[in-house]
Amino acid sequence: xxxxxxxxxxxxxxxxxxxxxxxxxxxxxxxxxxxxxxxxxxxxxxxxxxxxxxxxxxxxxxxxxxxxxxxxxxxxxxxxxxxxxxxxxxxxxxxxxxxxxxxxxxxxxxxxxxxxxxxxxxxxxxxxxxxxxxxxxxxxxxxxxxxxxxxxxxxxxxxxxxxxxxxxxxxxxxxxxxxxxxxxxxxxxxxxxxxxxxxxxxxxxxxxxxxxxxxxxxxxxxxxxxxxxxxxxxxxxxxxxxxxxxxxxxxxxxxxxxxxxxxxxxxxxxxxxxxxxxxxxxxxxxxxxxxxxxxxxxxxxxxxxxxxxxxxxxxxxx
Amino acid sequence: xxxxxxxxxxxxxxxxxxxxxxxxxxxxxxxxxxxxxxxxxxxxxxxxxxxxxxxxxxxxxxxxxxxxxxxxxxxxxxxxxxxxxxxxxxxxxxxxxxxxxxxxxxxxxxxxxxxxxxxxxxxxxxxxxxxxxxxxxxxxxxxxxxxxxxxxxxxxxxxxxxxxxxxxxxxxxxxxxxxxxxxxxxxxxxxxxxxxxxxxxxxxxxxxxxxxxxxxxxxxxxxxxxxxxxxxxxxxxxxxxxxxxxxxxxxxxxxxxxxxxxxxxxxxxxxxxxxxxxxxxxxxxxxxxxxxxxxxxxxxxxxxxxxxxxxxxxxxxx
Numbered sequence: 001x002x003x004x005x006x007x008x009x010x011x012x013x014x015x016x017x018x019x020x021x022x023x024x025x026x027x028x029x030x031x032x033x034x035x036x037x038x039x040x041x042x043x044x045x046x047x048x049x050x051x052x053x054x055x056x057x058x059x060x061x062x063x064x065x066x067x068x069x070x071x072x073x074x075x076x077x078x079x080x081x082x083x084x085x086x087x088x089x090x091x092x093x094x095x096x097x098x099x100x101x102x103x104x105x106x107x108x109x110x111x112x113x114x115x116x117x118x119x120x121x122x123x124x125x126x127x128x129x130x131x132x133x134x135x136x137x138x139x140x141x142x143x144x145x146x147x148x149x150x151x152x153x154x155x156x157x158x159x160x161x162x163x164x165x166x167x168x169x170x171x172x173x174x175x176x177x178x179x180x181x182x183x184x185x186x187x188x189x190x191x192x193x194x195x196x197x198x199x200x201x202x203x204x205x206x207x208x209x210x211x212x213x214x215x216x217x218x219x220x221x222x223x224x225x226x227x228x229x230x231x232x233x234x235x236x237x238x239x240x241x242x243x244x245x246x247x248x249x250x251x252x253x254x255x256x257x258x259x260x261x262x263x264x265x266x267x268x269x270x271x272x273x274x275x276x277x278x279x280x281x282x283x284x285x286x287x288x289x290x291x292x293x294x295x296x297x298x299x300x301x302x303x304x305x306x307x308x309x310x311x312x313x314x315x316x317x318x
Numbered sequence: 319x320x321x322x323x324x325x326x327x328x329x330x331x332x333x334x335x336x337x338x339x340x341x342x343x344x345x346x347x348x349x350x351x352x353x354x355x356x357x358x359x360x361x362x363x364x365x366x367x368x369x370x371x372x373x374x375x376x377x378x379x380x381x382x383x384x385x386x387x388x389x390x391x392x393x394x395x396x397x398x399x400x401x402x403x404x405x406x407x408x409x410x411x412x413x414x415x416x417x418x419x420x421x422x423x424x425x426x427x428x429x430x431x432x433x434x435x436x437x438x439x440x441x442x443x444x445x446x447x448x449x450x451x452x453x454x455x456x457x458x459x460x461x462x463x464x465x466x467x468x469x470x471x472x473x474x475x476x477x478x479x480x481x482x483x484x485x486x487x488x489x490x491x492x493x494x495x496x497x498x499x500x501x502x503x504x505x506x507x508x509x510x511x512x513x514x515x516x517x518x519x520x521x522x523x524x525x526x527x528x529x530x531x532x533x534x535x536x537x538x539x540x541x542x543x544x545x546x547x548x549x550x551x552x553x554x555x556x557x558x559x560x561x562x563x564x565x566x567x568x569x570x571x572x573x574x575x576x577x578x579x580x581x582x583x584x585x586x587x588x589x590x591x592x593x594x595x596x597x598x599x600x601x602x603x604x605x606x607x608x609x610x611x612x613x614x615x616x617x618x619x620x621x622x623x624x625x626x627x628x629x630x631x632x633x634x635x636x
Contacts (some may be wrong), residue, residue: 083608133474155572166567179605249567253572289392290477
């Protein structure tokens with residue numbers, strides 16, 4: 001039948017899928033990552049999942065065209081090395097070499113997880129009919145990837161782009177986990193939204209909807225916005241302002257045909273898409289003359305990373 | 319002998335060069351643009367300059383491999399159309415078609431002027447030994463270009479990148495000529511530097527070095543910084559802060575091997591390179607693990623655009 005294996009190796013979960021040439025996930029397995037543990041131990045777990053998938057589908061590794069692994073960190077796709085992944089507490093790991101011990105005849109490709117996700121959306125998801133696509137994931141952090149001319153854009157040195165680390169303010173108000181100040185991630189991630197909320201509550205006083213008992217979380221904040229709580233609406237406006245600033249920068253530098261939002265916060269699409277499109281179009285660079293990309297929610301969710309990882313082999317021939 | 323013609327068509331000057339295969343400008347002609355005037359009239363002027371160059375070098379158009387034109391505006395390189403160019407007051411002009419009336423057997427390529435400049439620096443200038451390069455021009459406006467994998471990066475829809483229109487502040491303090499608020503250009507251009515200076519003088523009081531009755535200009539401001547005027551030093555620190563924020567964003571999104579500064583303000587390299595490198599390296603995304611590009615002054619100056627334009631034909635075969 002052909003097909004390839006796509007692996008989404010995350011800090012919390014590992015998902016392994018058998019993906020058809022037509023980009024369908026034929027079957028899949030999910031387990032907890034149980035990080036931190038050694039790369040060799042993670043590899044063993046994944047290999048046994050691949051073997052179960054093959055058995056269940058009456059296939060052998062000879063039926064596969066390749067294995068692709070999406071990794072939550074900085075990946076040198078030329079050498080195959082994962083340089084570091086904070087969530088996995090791993091650095092300088094060469095997964096293709098580890099996998100070759102089990103599947104010596106298969107090509108094994110690695111990529112950054114957000115790069116795999118945008119490739120998946122581009123090939124089989126919400127960006128399928130677009131020549132280029134930018135994915136921006138709004139979750140624990142802010143990440144993303146770009147496909148241009150059918151290929152993942154990884155920048156000059158090939159180590160991958162970091163849309164979450166656009167500097168959106170020049171005052172040194174908020175330190176980002178990455179070391180920089182005032183990255184988009186410090187405002188647009190889940191933690192960023194909660195911090196913004198605490199900031200507004202501190203200056204504006206408690207709101208009925210957001211008052212203690214804490215803890216604050218994104219769902220409660222978005223519910224308060226939907227209930228038209230004035231303080232929540234202020235928080236929402238500031239959140240949209242930061243995200244719109246980041247998106248305008250991304251359009252000026254990447255000119256994608258479409259922008260997809262992914263990650264946990266994108267579930268609140270009713271509070272994001274329309275206000276963001278409005279804020280971006282209001283004054284974007286030459287928006288009266290140049291095309292402005294539409295903003296949509298990524299459609300494949302957690303499948304995007306599996307499909308994209310399974311299709312990493314395309315890159316080697318483009 | 320071979321070689322090709324490179325044209326740098328600017329709002330003020332037109333420069334036409336005969337460029338060897340080895341990227342040397344064999345000979346060149348410069349005239350005033352005399353804008354605004356029709357594209358047909360500009361074409362006639364350039365054609366006569368090309369003919370003089372050919373005559374003087376005892377060549378005919380058959381000796382040329384191509385003609386390339388760098389244009390100060392948004393260029394659709396696929397159709398060959400200049401969508402618009404503010405300084406020339408031209409829009410929707412197809413220069414390749416106009417040139418074909420005079421040179422029916424030559425391929426004519428068009429590109430954005432900053433894209434041509436970075437290609438020139440990449441092929442023959444300060445970025446010659448680097449696999450990728452970003453050029454940032456600090457002049458009347460802020461512009462730039464990127465070469466990745468030997469090719470000009472023009473973004474998803476191919477209409478070209480705009481590094482000057484990174485949004486570096488989310489407050490709506492300064493309106494940019496492009497329609498957006500708080501673009502890098504509004505702080506890092508010559509006008510931006512003068513505006514910053516006026517702002518600091520208004521809040522801090524006059525400085526001996528910067529007081530009236532002169533009109534402020536970049537040279538006087540930089541002289542006051544060199545003379546260690548405390549107010550000028552504050553202006554300088556703020557200027558570097560904005561530029562460093564923009565450069566950190568550019569590194570996160572483009573990962574170039576080298577960053578070159580061009581444009582009029584880059585003449586003050588003694589006040590730019592060292593403080594910028596320091597500000598960027600101090601906290602840049604994962605700078606302790608990932609390579610941080612060095613920052614240097616572009617070396618070819620006005621020649622870069624001519625050389626890059628002459629080499630646009632490369633793009634069609636890459």
